[in-house]
Amino acid sequence: xxxxxxxxxxxxxxxxxxxxxxxxxxxxxxxxxxxxxxxxxxxxxxxxxxxxxxxxxxxxxxxxxxxxxxxxxxxxxxxxxxxxxxxxxxxxxxxxxxxxxxxxxxxxxxxxxxxxxxxxxxxxxxxxxxxxxxxxxxxxxxxxxxxxxxxxxxxxxxxxxxxxxxxxxxxxxxxxxxxxxxxxxxxxxxxxxxxxxxxxxxxxxxxxxxxxxxxxxxxxxxxxxxxxxxxxxxxxxxxxxxxxxxxxxxxxxxxxxxxxxxxxxxxxxxxxxxxxxxxxxxxxxxxxxxxxxxxxxxxxxxxxxxxxxxxxxxxxxxxxxxxxxxxxxxxxxxxxxxxxxxxxxxxxxxxxxx
Numbered sequence: 001x002x003x004x005x006x007x008x009x010x011x012x013x014x015x016x017x018x019x020x021x022x023x024x025x026x027x028x029x030x031x032x033x034x035x036x037x038x039x040x041x042x043x044x045x046x047x048x049x050x051x052x053x054x055x056x057x058x059x060x061x062x063x064x065x066x067x068x069x070x071x072x073x074x075x076x077x078x079x080x081x082x083x084x085x086x087x088x089x090x091x092x093x094x095x096x097x098x099x100x101x102x103x104x105x106x107x108x109x110x111x112x113x114x115x116x117x118x119x120x121x122x123x124x125x126x127x128x129x130x131x132x133x134x135x136x137x138x139x140x141x142x143x144x145x146x147x148x149x150x151x152x153x154x155x156x157x158x159x160x161x162x163x164x165x166x167x168x169x170x171x172x173x174x175x176x177x178x179x180x181x182x183x184x185x186x187x188x189x190x191x192x193x194x195x196x197x198x199x200x201x202x203x204x205x206x207x208x209x210x211x212x213x214x215x216x217x218x219x220x221x222x223x224x225x226x227x228x229x230x231x232x233x234x235x236x237x238x239x240x241x242x243x244x245x246x247x248x249x250x251x252x253x254x255x256x257x258x259x260x261x262x263x264x265x266x267x268x269x270x271x272x273x274x275x276x277x278x279x280x281x282x283x284x285x286x287x288x289x290x291x292x293x294x295x296x297x298x299x300x301x302x303x304x305x306x307x308x309x310x311x312x313x314x315x316x317x318x319x320x321x322x323x324x325x326x327x328x329x330x331x332x333x334x335x336x337x338x339x340x341x342x343x344x345x346x347x348x349x350x351x352x353x354x
Contacts, residue, residue: 078100078103078111078112079100079114079115079116080096080097080100080115080117080119081116081117083100083103085097085100085117085119087116087117087118088117088118088120089120090120091120092121092123093120094121094122094123094125097121097125098123101126101127101143104143105128105143109129110129110142110170111141112144112146113144113145114151115145115146115147115148115150115151115152115153115176117150117151117152118150119153119154120154120155121153121155121161122155122156123159124161124163125161125162125163126162126163126164126165127143127162127168127171128166128168129143129169129170142170142171142172143170143171143172144171144172145171145172145173145174145176146172146173146176147175147177149175151176151177152176152177153176153177153178153179154179154180154181155178155179155180155181155192155213156180156181157181157192158191158192158214159191160194160195160196160218161178161193161194163196163199163200164196164199164200166199167199167201168199168201169200171200171202171203172206173205173206174206175208176209177208177209177211178194178209178210178211178213179211179212179213180192180212180214190214191215192213193214193215193216194213194216194217195216195218195232196218196221197217197218197219197229197230198219198220198221198222198227198249199227202230203232204234205233205235205237206236206237207235207236207237209237209238210237210238210239210242211238211240211241211242213242214242214243214244215245216242216244216245216246217229217232217234217245217246217247218247219247219248219251220249222249222250222274228250228251228252228279229246229250229251229252230251230253230254231253232255233255233257234256234259235257235258236258237256237258237260238261239259239261239262239264239267240262241264242261242264242265242267243265243266244265244266244267244268245259245264245267245268246267246268246269246281247270248268248270248271248276248278248297249270249271249274249276250276250277251276253280254280255282256282256286257282257284257286258284258285258286259288260286260287261286261287261289261291261294262287262288262290263290263291264291265291265292266293267288267294267295268281268283268294268295268296269295269296269298270296270297270298272299272300272303273300273303275303275305276305277307277308278297278305278306278307278308279306279309280308281309281311283295283312283313283315284311284313284314284315285313285314286314286315286316287315287316288315288316288317288318289317289319290320293320293325293326294317294320294324295312295324295326296326297310297325297326297328298326299329306329306331306332307327307329308334309334310327310332310334311335311336311337312336313338313339313340314338314340315340315341316340316343317340317341317342317343318342324342325337
């Protein structure tokens with residue numbers, strides 16, 4: 001039997017039509033939400049125009065939410081403004097974003113948080129969702145952060161933007177601007193980090209823009225082998241003025257694809273003081289320019305860091321220090337470098353691939 005959550009009042013719905021739509025347009029029920037709120041509502045209203053007398057034009061108003069079905073949809077798609085956010089980039093909206101996240105996780109185990117303004121996150125938002133694999137069924141939903149094109153998360157101080165009180169998984173961020181503070185002299189706050197990857201795993205970002213931040217995917221709080229920076233995916237993102245896109249102690253099965261990385265210090269870097277490992281890291285079809293070193297996987301003397309299955313393919317490199325990629329460790333098991341191109345070199349001499 002299909003579980004058509006969060007729709008609970010089935011007596012008003014044409015179940016045959018709903019089930020047919022799911023079978024035609026999705027492979028599993030969760031895929032239903034990937035089409036977006038308005039796309040699905042439009043399909044429903046086309047089939048049942050009697051359910052509402054107004055036309056959905058992209059704005060959610062009380063007048064338009066006048067049926068049981070649309071009320072249920074509204075519950076699953078929320079904005080921080082519904083929980084008191086100001087969205088002016090000046091007022092601290094941390095608590096409003098936290099309340100929106102808590103509402104979705106408590107009631108549905110996931111859902112869609114739509115960002116429509118510029119939100120100042122002065123504190124840390126805890127996405128205390130639990131692990132979708134080992135946790136109860138409710139934790140197996142995905143939590144989506146989506147932008148209408150104007151959504152921006154701005155952090156003006158040190159610390160994590162997102163963390164958790166326990167290992168939690170399955171988050172999707174789409175078309176969002178992540179921005180840190182930068183003064184008139186080009187200086188920002190140190191240690192302004194987006195994701196605490198010692199707690200958050202299986203993060204997916206699509207078409208996001210990260211700028212003026214210290215780190216993006218960071219697991220510097222990892223202390224032993226019980227946690228990994230695990231199964232993170234970056235697709236088509238832009239990174240500018242970042243210290244490290246990935247800062248790694250322990251990593252398993254991560255991908256960065258189609259990214260533009262420019263004016264970053266060392267985009268992908270291991271912690272040289274920690275005896276960790278990099279297990280399956282892929283950097284595919286990226287443009288990486290103007291860094292000190294594009295990829296630096298190193299270990300201090302006496303620190304054992306292993307590299308297993310590193311792939312760098314189809315990338316364009318330009319002005320990335322004397323070495324585009326530095327692998328300074330005695331433990332490398334499987335490395336693949338194919339179809340990469342190095343353009344203009346530093347004036348000091350030839351730029352090496354590795």
